[in-house]
Amino acid sequence: MAVAIFIGFVLFVIGLSFYLGHRTKTSSGYYAAGGQIHWGVNGIAFAGDYLSAASFLGICGMIATVGYDGFLYSIGYLAGWIVALFVVAEPMKRLGKYTFTDAVDYKYNSRGIKLAAAISTLVVSVCYLIPQMVGAGVLVQPLLGMPHHWGVIMVGVIVITIVATAGMASTTYVQFLKGGLLIIFSLVLVVAVCKRGLSTRPDQGGQVPFQAAARLEAVARDGTFVVSEPGVRVLEAQAHPSAKKTFVRLERAGREGWWVAGAAEGPTVLEEAQSVVVTRDGSRLVNGAPESAENRLRQVGNMEQVCGKPEAEAGAVSPFAFLAALGAPDTVVRRCLDARLKDRDGSSVTVYYPVLTKGSQLLRPGMKFKVQGSLLERLDFISLMLALFLGTAALPHILIRYYTVPSPASARKSTIVAIAAIGFFYVLTLFMGLGAMVQGVLNPADSNMAAPLLARSFGKGLFAIISAIAFATVLGTVSGLIVAASGAVAHDLCDRYLNLRMDDRQKIMAGKISAFVIGGIAIVLGILFKGMNVTFLVGLAFAVAASANLPALVMLIFWRRTTARGITASILTGVVASMALILLSPDLYKVYGLDPSRAPVPFSNPGLVSIPLSFVVLVVVSLLTQPKRAE
Amino acid sequence: MLHAPAAPVGKDPAAAYKARLGLWMFSLYLLFYVAFVAINVGWPLLMERTVCCGMNLATVYGFALIVTALFLALVYDALCRARERALSGQADGVKGAK
Numbered sequence: 219m220a221v222a223i224f225i226g227f228v229l230f231v232i233g234l235s236f237y238l239g240h241r242t243k244t245s246s247g248y249y250a251a252g253g254q255i256h257w258g259v260n261g262i263a264f265a266g267d268y269l270s271a272a273s274f275l276g277i278c279g280m281i282a283t284v285g286y287d288g289f290l291y292s293i294g295y296l297a298g299w300i301v302a303l304f305v306v307a308e309p310m311k312r313l314g315k316y317t318f319t320d321a322v323d324y325k326y327n328s329r330g331i332k333l334a335a336a337i338s339t340l341v342v343s344v345c346y347l348i349p350q351m352v353g354a355g356v357l358v359q360p361l362l363g364m365p366h367h368w369g370v371i372m373v374g375v376i377v378i379t380i381v382a383t384a385g386m387a388s389t390t391y392v393q394f395l396k397g398g399l400l401i402i403f404s405l406v407l408v409v410a411v412c413k414r415g416l417s418t419r420p421d422q423g424g425q426v427p428f429q430a431a432a433r434l435e436a437v438a439r440d441g442t443f444v445v446s447e448p449g450v451r452v453l454e455a456q457a458h459p460s461a462k463k464t465f466v467r468l469e470r471a472g473r474e475g476w477w478v479a480g481a482a483e484g485p486t487v488l489e490e491a492q493s494v495v496v497t498r499d500g501s502r503l504v505n506g507a508p509e510s511a512e513n514r515l516r517q518v519g520n521m522e523q524v525c526g527k528p529e530a531e532a533g534a535v536s537p538f539a540f541l542a543a544l545g546a547p548d549t550v551v552r553r554c555l556d557a558r559l560k561d562r563d564g565s566s567v568t569v570y571y572p573v574l575t576k577g578s579q580l581l582r583p584g585m586k587f588k589v590q591g592s593l594l595e596r597l598d599f600i601s602l603m604l605a606l607f608l609g610t611a612a613l614p615h616i617l618i619r620y621y622t623v624p625s626p627a628s629a630r631k632s633t634i635v636a637i638a639a640i641g642f643f644y645v646l647t648l649f650m651g652l653g654a655m656v657q658g659v660l661n662p663a664d665s666n667m668a669a670p671l672l673a674r675s676f677g678k679g680l681f682a683i684i685s686a687i688a689f690a691t692v693l694g695t696v697s698g699l700i701v702a703a704s705g706a707v708a709h710d711l712c713d714r715y716l717n718l719r720m721d722d723r724q725k726i727m728a729g730k731i732s733a734f735v736i737g738g739i740a741i742v743l744g745i746l747f748k749g750m751n752v753t754f755l756v757g758l759a760f761a762v763a764a765s766a767n768l769p770a771l772v773m774l775i776f777w778r779r780t781t782a783r784g785i786t787a788s789i790l791t792g793v794v795a796s797m798a799l800i801l802l803s804p805d806l807y808k809v810y811g812l813d814p815s816r817a818p819v820p821f822s823n824p825g826l827v828s829i830p831l832s833f834v835v836l837v838v839v840s841l842l843t844q845p846k847r848a849e
Numbered sequence: 850m851l852h853a854p855a856a857p858v859g860k861d862p863a864a865a866y867k868a869r870l871g872l873w874m875f876s877l878y879l880l881f882y883v884a885f886v887a888i889n890v891g892w893p894l895l896m897e898r899t900v901c902c903g904m905n906l907a908t909v910y911g912f913a914l915i916v917t918a919l920f921l922a923l924v925y926d927a928l929c930r931a932r933e934r935a936l937s938g939q940a941d942g943v944k945g946a947k
Contacts, residue, residue, distance in 0.1 A: 286896075286907055286908075286911075289911055290889075290911075292911075292915075293885070293911050293914050293915065296914070296915050296918055297878070297882050297914060297918060299918060299922075300874075300875060300878045300879075300918050300921070300922075301875065303871070303922055303925065304871035304872065304874050304875035304878075304925065305871055305872070305875055308861075308864070308867060308868075309868070312861070312864075538902040538903060538904060539903065541903075541904050541908055542899075542902065542903025542904055543903075545897075545899075545903075545904065545905045545907075545908065546903075547897070578897045578905070579897075581897075581905055581907055581908055582893060582894075582896035582897050582905065582907045583889045583893055583896060583907065584893055589889050589890050589893045590893055596890040599886075599889070599890060600886060600890060603882075603886045607882060626861060626864075627929075627930075627933065630925075630926060630929060631926065633922070634919075634922045634923065634925075634926050637918055637919050637922045638919055638922075641915040641916070641918060641919050644915060645912060645915060648908075648911075775868070776868075776872075
């Protein structure tokens, strides 16, 4: 049934796109839905565009693994709409025609601006596309049993079909539908989470028996461990410097596994961990046995104490009581972290080990962002919050939605509808993420699946609906991004920058061909970036957008001395500076398989440097290139 | 014209007022947001304190940022609409007099 619901929903979306595509005859219809979308529909479509895989999969996953720090993304993403409403919405509608480039080039008709803005739109769209495609791959694995790369290819093909058939009109209605359904079913999921309540032995409503981790008494001596239980053989012990733990490989009841030690010297307790081992011949072992449909990593996450009680039975709680209990100082939650190492045989090992965290620590910042760390770590956090705040109003696929409504007042009203819908959804993410954290549903190897797996714990029907909506989320957002990117290529570059003389039909065809090419690039990148948290990746896309696009847009509106060269220089500086800082950052060094401590840039979020730099460049170049006044 | 909007947009006499109002309201929200970030990096342990309905400051402030965004948006819309109505009424009055 789950697969049928899923396929039915996807076919409906494609059918809608073909129907609307049949009616799209002009380039205005293709790029801006003819500018005739109702503000209410556009507002929910905004929410559909914005609540991408990053919001639904990534934020819930991040909250489920690092608590409140994941919710900071929700707060930052929503706050960004204030910039969109108060600063950008109405001027954007008045200035442009189809694309972001139209708006910043409104006064100047400059080839430099056209080129720079089109490049920026392409870069931001591709950066934003990567996490969506990664999210697509993640989704189809548990639902359809397909490997990650097939999920990415499937989304790519469907989206290219949608965009190439109808453009902005179909994208808008798909987003409207998906945005509405996402909010409704997320609310259903949160009600179910609160009804189930908090338990120290979560069993997914009786579906999956709770399995407490096994413990062994041991004595640490001379770098190894002695276990008193008969039949247990210690094979090796490794201290892991970055995890600050000692991991022990031992054989028990004929099966090898990895355990984590409580202390490195003297009497200690070894606690059972989970492991994935990739041997030198390429075979994969999960918890000491070959990986199969029956032998996968166990789902994890539970409470050890609820408000000081070591044994708590599940029962309905109010939303306030749910948050109060989870954040209490005498609440203890068992989370799962991972560490990578090489065993003595040269196999690559990922150990998923339990850690205990107090509730008060869980519901305040600090588990991911080192707000109590060094000055540089704190600045990195400020940099992220700045990029989230300023990035929304600079995202090309959000900006082009202002052209689909008939007037500036409609642009304003649709932004307010978007703030209401998105704000409500972000409140729900805290409950979904925390619910996934403590109700024993998390896949320790993939945080992105937290929300769909939480839904599965309430039955296959809800799982299918939530997965189908999440898949449509990816489809809709990718459609919007591809429309924005294809507009940059076909409208800004081919038509306006290169002055290729095209009639309306040829412009639409150029947009569709661009959609094919950009969709292909997105598929390849989605496969390459498998396994990264999608919210983290979107955070980087926000930084690029805020650095490249926002200074140009804001100064164009509010500073009369802004010149075409100033805008061109600012956009190019923003793109180059933010991309360079990201590519040389510690987090990207991890992706390259290099030691992050050797990264030349010591922080991961570039906004605090690249956004002011882009503003300064715009001001300086504009002042240097003022038009001469007539004598 | 190449840059003409997808749908024709007439002259908006309230545009200057709305831009000014937008900047004021943006500044107000920005202060609230900056205070949140400052507490997080300056006094993160303060965020643990229980302040309302058993919830700590981090949770309450986070929700407050979301709710305040919506509240300010609604106030902004109401003020913009009032000014748009007033100015369109004036314009109609001038037309009628002619």
